[in-house]
Amino acid sequence: MYQVSFKRLPGNEDIQLPRRMSELAAGFDVHAAVNEPVLLAPGERKLIPTGFAMAMPAELEAQIRPRSGLAFKHGITCLNTPGTIDADYRGEVKVLLVNLGQEPFTIERGERIAQMLFQVVPKVTIEEVDELPDTVRGEGGFGHTGV
Numbered sequence: 001m002y003q004v005s006f007k008r009l010p011g012n013e014d015i016q017l018p019r020r021m022s023e024l025a026a027g028f029d030v031h032a033a034v035n036e037p038v039l040l041a042p043g044e045r046k047l048i049p050t051g052f053a054m055a056m057p058a059e060l061e062a063q064i065r066p067r068s069g070l071a072f073k074h075g076i077t078c079l080n081t082p083g084t085i086d087a088d089y090r091g092e093v094k095v096l097l098v099n100l101g102q103e104p105f106t107i108e109r110g111e112r113i114a115q116m117l118f119q120v121v122p123k124v125t126i127e128e129v130d131e132l133p134d135t136v137r138g139e140g141g142f143g144h145t146g147v
């Protein structure tokens with residue numbers, strides 16, 4: 001079990017902190033802390049505030065992912081999905097939404113716009129080498145096995 005802390009930012013007392021909408025939901029829904037309704041025209045992208053900052057154990061990252069209902073019904077998704085929240089980030093969490101639908105979409109204050117999942121980031125060390133170990137695949141990629 002990991003302890004994660006959310007800090008509500010000033011002026012957002014009415015905004016829900018991220019929360020699971022069912023007992024076993026993998027993601028915590030994240031709410032829009034826009035001061036007024038925000039219109040996203042088709043093809044437009046906007047960075048949406050959420051009204052909170054957070055802290056988590058060093059071995060975790062948080063991922064911001066789209067909600068499938070918004071994507072399916074309105075073409076609203078996260079442009080940089082999954083967005084990465086680093087464990088040392090103390091700024092306001094923001095959601096980069098894009099409207100891939102055909103109609104304008106309005107984001108209302110308090111609306112659930114995305115979900116946040118936590119992942120363990122493996123610890124790695126890196127080195128520079130002259131040769132890499134051989135494999136059967138070698139340099140094959142990008143569909144080299146056919147379709």
Ligand SMILES: O=c1ccn([C@H]2C[C@H](O)[C@@H](COP(=O)(O)OP(=O)(O)OP(=O)(O)O)O2)c(=O)[nH]1
Nearest residue numbers: 064080083084085086087089092093094095096
């Ligand atoms: O969807 C996102 C993605 C990022 N962030 C915040 C938290 C993250 O820790 C920080 C930096 O994100 P990232 O590493 O993806 O951005 P960058 O473009 O590499 O910026 P930086 O140079 O600030 O690291 O921005 C968000 O609030 N929402």
